[in-house]
Amino acid sequence: MTPKSTWETFFDAHAPIYDGNVFTKNTILEVDFLLEELSLQPGGWILDVGCGTGRHAIELARRGYAVTGLDLSSAMLARAADAAKAAGVNVDWIHADATRFSFPGKYHDAALCLCEGAFGLLGQGDDPIDQPMSILCNISRSLKPQAKAVFTVLNGAAMLRRVQNKDVAEGRFDPLTLVASSEVPPQEGLSAIAVRERAFIPTELLLLFRIAGLSVLNMWGGTAGNWGKRPLDLDEMEIMVVACKTAEPSAAGV
Numbered sequence: 001m002t003p004k005s006t007w008e009t010f011f012d013a014h015a016p017i018y019d020g021n022v023f024t025k026n027t028i029l030e031v032d033f034l035l036e037e038l039s040l041q042p043g044g045w046i047l048d049v050g051c052g053t054g055r056h057a058i059e060l061a062r063r064g065y066a067v068t069g070l071d072l073s074s075a076m077l078a079r080a081a082d083a084a085k086a087a088g089v090n091v092d093w094i095h096a097d098a099t100r101f102s103f104p105g106k107y108h109d110a111a112l113c114l115c116e117g118a119f120g121l122l123g124q125g126d127d128p129i130d131q132p133m134s135i136l137c138n139i140s141r142s143l144k145p146q147a148k149a150v151f152t153v154l155n156g157a158a159m160l161r162r163v164q165n166k167d168v169a170e171g172r173f174d175p176l177t178l179v180a181s182s183e184v185p186p187q188e189g190l191s192a193i194a195v196r197e198r199a200f201i202p203t204e205l206l207l208l209f210r211i212a213g214l215s216v217l218n219m220w221g222g223t224a225g226n227w228g229k230r231p232l233d234l235d236e237m238e239i240m241v242v243a244c245k246t247a248e249p250s251a252a253g254v
């Protein structure tokens, strides 16, 4: 059996308390916002990558959409499945790594990848370009032409304004790849976990999305709990990217 990646280990342990995080408390408004952006027909098929405990997937299913929720963490998915059952809705839950999935011959009407749902959560050996690139290409290949996708990703501008040269010297931040490395303190039954998070700047997002066949329509402030169609504030935590599938991933993708 393949050993668990660091993020799988982290989220398996974090699953019981994930829904207590304050940034998860605006799901209804977030789903209202998403539906305004996604231009879906009633009953359309939505792929939620890094769906976590399923808060968006379940609310979308409640509103009549067909939803597939994909996540690396079986513990997060188990909670999602329990919550869907309690809500009386059906969601197709898939345990998979977003860098390695496909739905041959099946095409979704929209995709979501929210709150760093996989995008930018690097495993120890992951390449900072290839990891997000393969997620984008996998999502793009799963979409119908003209289907829309919404992502929220860590804002590189905010990260650059926060870190110091000392962080670079001491290995906590790589200015070339915008990767922050940190250690999650030991939790019950688990030793400390070293994790890597990748932030992005808007111009590289435009390029990565373009290579994946996704045209960026808008980039807004996308900090969890504070989404809005406003210019990106340099200090805000996350960028929201709204994109549309306009081509197949190019050969430069992976």
Ligand SMILES: C[S@@+](CC[C@H](N)C(=O)[O-])C[C@H]1O[C@@H](n2cnc3c(N)ncnc32)[C@H](O)[C@@H]1O
Pocket (backbone or CB within 6 Å): 007, 008, 011, 024, 049, 050, 051, 052, 053, 054, 055, 070, 071, 072, 073, 076, 096, 097, 098, 099, 113, 114, 115, 116, 117, 118, 119, 121
């Ligand atoms: C911060 S949570 C976000 C969950 C959900 N999208 C939300 O908005 O509440 C990040 C999720 O991404 C999942 N994840 C991390 N790396 C992943 C990967 N490579 N493939 C699939 N899921 C991944 C984690 O297991 C976790 O459930």
